[in-house]
Amino acid sequence: MKLFLKEHVPFTIFYFLQLFLICLICWLDGFTHLFTLLYACLLSTALYISYLVYRYVSHRDFYMRLSPPALQPEELMSSSQRSPLTKALREFLSSQFEQFHNKLYASEHQLNKQITFINQWVHHMKTPLSVIHLTIQDQDDPVFTSIQDEVDRIQKGLETILYTSRLSVFSHDFQAESISLSQFVKDVCSSHKRLFIRNRVYPSIEVDAQAVIASDEKWLAFVLTQLLTNAVRYSANISQTVAISSYKRGKQLVLEIKDFGIGISPQDQKRVFNAYFTGENGRKYQESTGMGLYLVKEICKQLNHRVELDSKQGVGTSVRLVFQQNLADSSLRKRPL
Amino acid sequence: MFKILIVEDDPKIACLLEEHLHKYGLEAQSVKSFDTILNEFQEINPHLVLLDVNLPKFDGFYWCRQIRALSTCPILFISARDGKMDQVMALENGADDYITKPFDYDIAIAKINSHLRRAYGSYAANKQERIIRIEELTLFPERLTLEFNCKTVELSHTESKIIEALIEKAERVVSRDKLLEKIWDDQPFVDENTLNVYMTRVRKKLKDIGIEKAVETIRGTGYIFHAARGLKR
Numbered sequence: 272m273k274l275f276l277k278e279h280v281p282f283t284i285f286y287f288l289q290l291f292l293i294c295l296i297c298w299l300d301g302f303t304h305l306f307t308l309l310y311a312c313l314l315s316t317a318l319y320i321s322y323l324v325y326r327y328v329s330h331r332d333f334y335m336r337l338s339p340p341a342l343q344p345e346e347l348m349s350s351s352q353r354s355p356l357t358k359a360l361r362e363f364l365s366s367q368f369e370q371f372h373n374k375l376y377a378s379e380h381q382l383n384k385q386i387t388f389i390n391q392w393v394h395h396m397k398t399p400l401s402v403i404h405l406t407i408q409d410q411d412d413p414v415f416t417s418i419q420d421e422v423d424r425i426q427k428g429l430e431t432i433l434y435t436s437r438l439s440v441f442s443h444d445f446q447a448e449s450i451s452l453s454q455f456v457k458d459v460c461s462s463h464k465r466l467f468i469r470n471r472v473y474p475s476i477e478v479d480a481q482a483v484i485a486s487d488e489k490w491l492a493f494v495l496t497q498l499l500t501n502a503v504r505y506s507a508n509i510s511q512t513v514a515i516s517s518y519k520r521g522k523q524l525v526l527e528i529k530d531f532g533i534g535i536s537p538q539d540q541k542r543v544f545n546a547y548f549t550g551e552n553g554r555k556y557q558e559s560t561g562m563g564l565y566l567v568k569e570i571c572k573q574l575n576h577r578v579e580l581d582s583k584q585g586v587g588t589s590v591r592l593v594f595q596q597n598l599a600d601s602s603l604r605k606r607p608l
Numbered sequence: 609m610f611k612i613l614i615v616e617d618d619p620k621i622a623c624l625l626e627e628h629l630h631k632y633g634l635e636a637q638s639v640k641s642f643d644t645i646l647n648e649f650q651e652i653n654p655h656l657v658l659l660d661v662n663l664p665k666f667d668g669f670y671w672c673r674q675i676r677a678l679s680t681c682p683i684l685f686i687s688a689r690d691g692k693m694d695q696v697m698a699l700e701n702g703a704d705d706y707i708t709k710p711f712d713y714d715i716a717i718a719k720i721n722s723h724l725r726r727a728y729g730s731y732a733a734n735k736q737e738r739i740i741r742i743e744e745l746t747l748f749p750e751r752l753t754l755e756f757n758c759k760t761v762e763l764s765h766t767e768s769k770i771i772e773a774l775i776e777k778a779e780r781v782v783s784r785d786k787l788l789e790k791i792w793d794d795q796p797f798v799d800e801n802t803l804n805v806y807m808t809r810v811r812k813k814l815k816d817i818g819i820e821k822a823v824e825t826i827r828g829t830g831y832i833f834h835a836a837r838g839l840k841r
Contacts, residue, residue: 394688461793
């Protein structure tokens with residue numbers, strides 16, 4: 272209604288101006304029958320108003336649809352009115368809508384194809400990696416040790432690709448379960464024993480053996496791996512320990528991964544969770560892709576855990592994963608193995 | 609001797625696995641043609657099957673169902689696919705376990721052994737006890753004992769692993785890294801000192817059965833087991 276009135280303000284002004292002009296001409300011409308003139312004006316105005324009413328009634332839908340902007344696209348399409356403007360608008364909208372829909376579907380399809388391709392490719396690459404891994408496993412020559420290091424790095428890279436592409440379809444790939452925290456930490460650490468040994472950095476684990484959390488083991492393992500890799504990488508040659516501990520904070524359970532390495536400079540700290548951000552440390556160390564902590568943050572968001580990071584340059588970094596615990600404590604028992 | 613059938617389309621992995629299983633006293637055989645897996649299965653009649661998921665023509669899940677129709681032998685999947693769904697599919701189709709590539713020999717062997725044990729009785733039934741011998745020195749890794757000149761000493765699990773690694777690489781350097789890797793699974797808090805402590809204990813155990821100066825420390829690198837020098841009577 273408001274829109275309709277607004278649109279017709281110039282028209283109304285124009286109409287009255289014109290009416291006034293005609294009256295003026297008649298009067299100057301010497302036409303003195305004031306009442307006839309007024310009657311003519313009244314008649315004309317009545318006609319004018321009825322036109323407006325007709326116009327409003329026939330285009331009501333059109334105006335209604337335009338006034339509150341955020342409607343569902345499907346609702347915009349449905350209309351029973353047949354005035355030319357409404358019809359034209361409907362046709363225009365639906366053709367636009369269809370076009371965008373098609374484009375959207377096409378790019379969605381393209382993206383899915385891409386993801387499938389990448390996943391397939393990563394799995395294909397794992398086979399040659401397995402062959403190298405198996406071939407050199409029993410060799411003791413230092414050359415093979417360094418090849419093994421590179422194999423581990425490639426494998427880690429491939430995992431990152433997989434997890435990044437899986438993140439977009441997180442809900443299909445998520446399964447909450449109750450996990451014994453200490454066992455979980457031990458398992459993750461021992462599956463990366465080579466990382467620790469090669470860098471001469473060793474984990475000291477002080478995790479409450481009773482602690483149980485609700486989470487997805489696979490995703491959480493990726494998160495912990497990422498944090499451990501960072502911790503080890505930035506404390507190699509500086510410190511020998513990465514401390515992994517757990518403690519309670521009110522109703523929450525905190526898992527802290529603390530290293531005593533180079534730390535992160537204050538200006539970088541706020542941005543470490545951004546994608547592709549490598550910062551000062553990233554430039555000093557070759558392998559940084561800037562994706563690790565970004566993925567950690569994204570995954571934790573999906574898993575509903577909080578991540579906290581604080582760091583002092585030259586002293587070390589500690590990252591804390593905060594789990595909501597009230598659930599796990601009472602009702603869920605450790606899963607029987 | 610247990611027979612193991614390997615269904616893996618990458619010839620190198622199949623070959624490496626075969627060799628390694630032989631080392632552990634298991635008879636391994638790879639499938640020759642992927643058209644006739646079932647026939648080969650019936651011919652060989654293995655005690656255990658290692659099965660890849662991605663295979664030419666039909667996938668591993670299909671073959672797993674086919675084998676299950678004939679036999680109840682343990683079936684272990686080996687695949688690069690590490691999705692939860694794949695593992696669930698494997699188990700639903702009748703598999704007993706799932707190993708993701710790339711894997712360590714240790715893990716594969718441990719899983720194979722545990723399934724063999726469960727399916728065909730304990731190790732006692734398996735007459736093939738693993739024995740590692742160098743001249744007069746004999747290690748029984750499953751009994752955790754070490755024998756030399758009729759003298760026997762009991763070992764801990766970790767000590768046995770260290771001695772095994774040293775004997776297998778006798779006269780060559782075994783790096784500290786390798787040893788640390790070996791003992792990691794038994795020890796939650798591994799660091800450089802842990803290894804030093806264990807090396808001291810190993811030396812003492814060796815001394816108990818009359819072997820001295822067999823283990824030489826190579827500073828910064830690792831250890832050498834001198835069989836010729838150490839095992840003199």
